[in-house]
Amino acid sequence: MKLIKAIIKPFKLEEVKEALSELGIDGMTVTEVKGYGRQKGHTEIYRGSEYTVDFLPKVLLEIVVDDSEVEKTTETIISVAKTGKIGDGKVFVLPVESATRIRTDETGAEAL
Amino acid sequence: MKLIKAIIKPFKLEEVKEALSELGIDGMTVTEVKGYGRQKGHTEIYRGSEYTVDFLPKVLLEIVVDDSEVEKTTETIISVAKTGKIGDGKVFVLPVESATRIRTDETGAEAL
Amino acid sequence: MKLIKAIIKPFKLEEVKEALSELGIDGMTVTEVKGYGRQKGHTEIYRGSEYTVDFLPKVLLEIVVDDSEVEKTTETIISVAKTGKIGDGKVFVLPVESATRIRTDETGAEAL
């Protein structure tokens, strides 16, 4: 099993979710985050002083999937979330050792 | 060391925390997240248009524990967070390569 | 590649970000979280009843870096975020199997 962490632009969330859902991905966990990256933050102004806000609103998806599904999941995310403009985000894949569904104690792929 | 990621229902947080604390788990990090899963979101209505809110409020616990504690930690979380109803959440376990306590530079199990 | 998860005190965020930026770390993802740890929460009072708020506001940095950069990154975080007082936080390192930049489909170190 793998944990896919995808950082995307907030307005793409709905679309990505729908695409994954069509793919049969039944679950994911979403966090509002602030992203720092190449997409440079604006020079903001507050009461007369400038400062750079490097942190832009992003959305972090965390999806645990079976090894076999990693590829199509990441590909779907990438193709749907892509706008081609800077700041589109990243997809990271991490190993997961176990997964359990709290309700049923099922583990492994059953738990997803 | 392992990172335990547990997604639970928000109202179970307090109980889980207490149970873990009794177990001697000294630390954890908690994030408010939105969960998408089998527990289907409601059909919501906003100013006359229906839409499905698939994202339900959940709480994500992240706990790094020594390998020896993984089992009892996950078991405790599972038993306390279980309501038996859909949407109870998941527990994922990921490998952790190192841990450091910022204050003291201690690493490994000392850091937890 | 590794995922560095650093939990720090919120007011240190700006400083850490600047230090990392000088180091050439081009990206990171930041989440507001609640931390439970040795730094004991206050006994709070609400309308006449006491309760312990064990959850203190923290900031979670997630940074994926190339293996070669792990050390200097964690060291920088640790040295800048340290106040020497309880509750300074932790740095965890997790293995990452792959990284992709959504905009360009670049993978690996290119993607960071």
Place this chain on the structure above:
Amino acid sequence: MWFKGLTLGLLAFCFTNNILAGGVETFDSDYAAFMETSGSSFFTVSNLWLLLAAALVFTMHLGFATLESGLSRSKNTVNILFKNVFIISMGIITYALYGFNAMYPGFAEGSAGIFALGSWFNPADIVTAANMTAEYADYTWYTDFIFQAMFAATAATIVSGAVAERVKLSSFMIFATLLVAFAYPTAGSWQWGGGWLSAAGFYDFAGSSIVHAFGGFAALACVIVLGPRLGKYSDGKVKPIPGHSMPLAAIGVFLLFLGWFGFNGGSVLNADPYLVSLVFCTTALAASGGALGSILFSYFLLKKPDLSMGLNGFLAGLVGITAGADVIAPGESIIVGLIAGAIVVLSIIFLDGLKIDDPVGAISVHGICGIWGTLAVALFSDAATIGAQLTGTLAYSAFAFLFSLIVFSVLKFTIGVRVSEKEEEEGLDYSEHGQSAYNI
């Protein structure tokens, strides 16, 4: 019988204009003649003051809405706001259709002064010089209606706060409608309609009992029937459930304080400079005393300066002075406030000990301090005896409690008064409304 009356009243009410067509001309000249008299001057300014007071009391409904949302969890915010939108709309309309005339014109000669049913809204004779000039009062019939209508919904709003976060919306709406449309005008008529309590020498200037204790004890009954929120009292301990937004709560309390100038000041029922200014002073001093009393007393008990208690203290002082705002001296009103501030702290802690779960403290603020305020009239002025005050405040509290206990119990055993555990956990915003209060 009463249903036919209601229908007729409704119809008649809706076609006022047509019915009135005949009488308009005499009205115009009579009214113009009155406006030429020197007495029209005090009438005009008094009338304006009562209208402004009505607007201030309206502001209190925004205050209640924000206070109640602020002191609840964010997952129940839409529900709370919705209830407040409903209560004020329903309150004004039912008061127009029935409540006002049941409460006010008072009782027929020789009646027992208990139940004023029969005086249905009868629009045919509203727009007359007798209703729109000093013959009626220091304000017009319309002013009277709108000022009293703004009060009417208050009782239900008080209950709304106490049952928040777990009550079933439909049941609450039915209950609130019955409370506002029938119970409040009936009870109100006992005193303000010239009924048996007014005959008994009871004194309640702006409604410490008639509005606040009434609302507070209705709330108590409902909370007892309903039970506490999940997780509030577990393992024999009280687990505070802090409100989700203190700024919202503070906005609510300041707006309530502001509105109270209209609630009490308007209850002078004219613009008499001495009385209205006295009432403004006693109201503000009691409120201030209440906040300081709560802050000091809770600091003494709990060793922390507690904002939530300070906010409740303002309201405690305000409720406390409401019965005697025109007869208690300013200096003493500080004392009334200070005591109310201490009482509300004790009461909140005490009720929590009894596992009576009242998220906003409505029972303590309105119920207990309402009783205190009613008694304070006897202690700090000569306006009434302690006996009369006890009788009156118990009558209102008991009636509200029993009415609510019965109606809410009936609802409980028929359609149910509480959402399911699942719905409560998810929050009423999802389960009842399919909306969330906060989005990205």
Place this chain on the structure above:
Amino acid sequence: MWFKGLTLGLLAFCFTNNILAGGVETFDSDYAAFMETSGSSFFTVSNLWLLLAAALVFTMHLGFATLESGLSRSKNTVNILFKNVFIISMGIITYALYGFNAMYPGFAEGSAGIFALGSWFNPADIVTAANMTAEYADYTWYTDFIFQAMFAATAATIVSGAVAERVKLSSFMIFATLLVAFAYPTAGSWQWGGGWLSAAGFYDFAGSSIVHAFGGFAALACVIVLGPRLGKYSDGKVKPIPGHSMPLAAIGVFLLFLGWFGFNGGSVLNADPYLVSLVFCTTALAASGGALGSILFSYFLLKKPDLSMGLNGFLAGLVGITAGADVIAPGESIIVGLIAGAIVVLSIIFLDGLKIDDPVGAISVHGICGIWGTLAVALFSDAATIGAQLTGTLAYSAFAFLFSLIVFSVLKFTIGVRVSEKEEEEGLDYSEHGQSAYNI
């Protein structure tokens, strides 16, 4: 020509005091003499009431600001608040420099009553007894100005809500200034300045058409030129974009309700007890009817008690009664409100079907219900014929629509009216202001 006039007016206006130095003494004694007359009493209280009404209408601008922010996404909040700060400041000042005199003193003898240009602000004769006593009206010239100035900015605020979340700030500021400074006074003068519509028997008490339909149809034109927000209508489906804070929205609506007592009540233009109290009643009853109408009707359509519709319902009822608040009977005003509440629900759903994206429902609330309210005058009173009402409301709607269509299109093809996709995605707070509304 007009530019020279503006400059002269501006200069003259700025040195009122000096210019006036000569006339002050006669003013003082004339004014004092008037204040001794018995008529000064009604004048004084009427004047006070209009000033308070102005303050209440001012409160509506806070209501608009919070309602509009609450119903938009958090990333556009600074932008919305900024627009509201700008609109009210710009509105008051342009109204002082030009609008008030263009709209009010009315038309010269024999004029066509269409365009009042020429009556520039001329301060030399403002502070005269004729302007500051009952000779002028039941209030002073200054009171007249401030009360009307508070209305003036409303039209632009209505548009602001409809174009929220994607309009380019600079273009909007230009458009709003032209609308408030020129279009509104011109159109307003047709009726309230004694122009051709007032001659035609049109009746619009406080502005269902003159203010609300005018604003609503200006909004419609702008929205058509501007297009919907990204993602609102994708794959042929309507995707609701819920507002970010229902408490903010609710605060806004309650404050608007409160302010409407001044908007309608002040439009009586004196403190006449009968009329002002009637207007308070019809206003509150129509608002309540509106909320219940929307709640019931949307429940019937959508099976959920919808807070956002309940809030819109309040406003629908208020807009609906605005044209006839002084001539429609209280009972009928409930019906006007109920119907407005149903209309607004249908209208919002209908416009969404047409892909006309109006984040706050301004077109439905102000535009459609403004027309309804104007027609209701003919249906529920004898104050005007349906023909006159249709003429008037169409004149205002069409003028506002065409003016806005032309001006906004010109802006579109010159400096552009819409932010880039990127800016829209990031939110206007970042892209236009470099500020964010919420921080840690």
Place this chain on the structure above:
Amino acid sequence: MWFKGLTLGLLAFCFTNNILAGGVETFDSDYAAFMETSGSSFFTVSNLWLLLAAALVFTMHLGFATLESGLSRSKNTVNILFKNVFIISMGIITYALYGFNAMYPGFAEGSAGIFALGSWFNPADIVTAANMTAEYADYTWYTDFIFQAMFAATAATIVSGAVAERVKLSSFMIFATLLVAFAYPTAGSWQWGGGWLSAAGFYDFAGSSIVHAFGGFAALACVIVLGPRLGKYSDGKVKPIPGHSMPLAAIGVFLLFLGWFGFNGGSVLNADPYLVSLVFCTTALAASGGALGSILFSYFLLKKPDLSMGLNGFLAGLVGITAGADVIAPGESIIVGLIAGAIVVLSIIFLDGLKIDDPVGAISVHGICGIWGTLAVALFSDAATIGAQLTGTLAYSAFAFLFSLIVFSVLKFTIGVRVSEKEEEEGLDYSEHGQSAYNI
């Protein structure tokens, strides 16, 4: 000596009713006789206006509370709200116990007009016809008290904003009490109590100096003693610490604008139609000018339309017109506002350069613009000479600055005025109150 006076005053105050028992009957008949006179009509409406103005000024305290919370970080919100609850309660009560009589009844014949101690609150002769009729003023003694009491707390509220996010609660509470209870009435009596400044021809209509510069320079002294927030000026750079909620800040500013109609309009001290309407116009025009001035000027300097500056601009314009709202012509009040709007931008940037950390801009808005407003009286009217204005404004600024410097320094070296670094980092909500403003 003074302590005995205080105790006696307190006791006497608390038993007014009893003491008065004897005199009530003559009062009743004398008062009734007055109310029959034709003069009672203007008295009644003036009295009502001042009470409403008091309610509007009360609203400003909600405005301050929300503005200050909005412009601070969320971790200090409970603390800020608590301070505001405390200030208004303490302010009203200390003003009743001491301040009002020290400030107002003025000075004995032949006194130096500097310190009015001695005129303790003596309730025995309050409820007399002389105090409750036109013999006293155009309003009753009670009205006088409540209107002035609402002003009194303002000075402390201004300081509260400037020291936010790091001041130790207990020290602030002591300081605020001393400032409101003693310093403000003393200084106020110099002018409004008929003291030396009023003799010197100083003109300050509603308190640009007496209230605002006074508060602003008290704030300056406290900020100097206190030092900047951690992290505000690091590496020689200014690091802005944006407020946590712009909607809260905007609500605050709009409410302050609204309340200012009472602050300035009520300072006419009667309902004179000409003067009150003039004051409404100058107030609104200066505020609008201030917002536009700040927006334009900050846009010019910083190339971004800055909401936080626009909001400050409103307040700058309002403070700027406060001294001369009744003597400056409407056109010129726009200019006073525009200049104030530019001044506040410069001042905020300038103070930041000096590392004087004022989270809400209180020193600039109230202090610097207070001076500007005081001088503007001499520049734009004949009400006072520039010399008199300079003397007055410097007297208030210097007195407030020195008083605060001394008292706050004494506090610093005894119990300390600042929370620990750790507490500041965690936020005062945790460390001082054990509460958090926002919960789930």
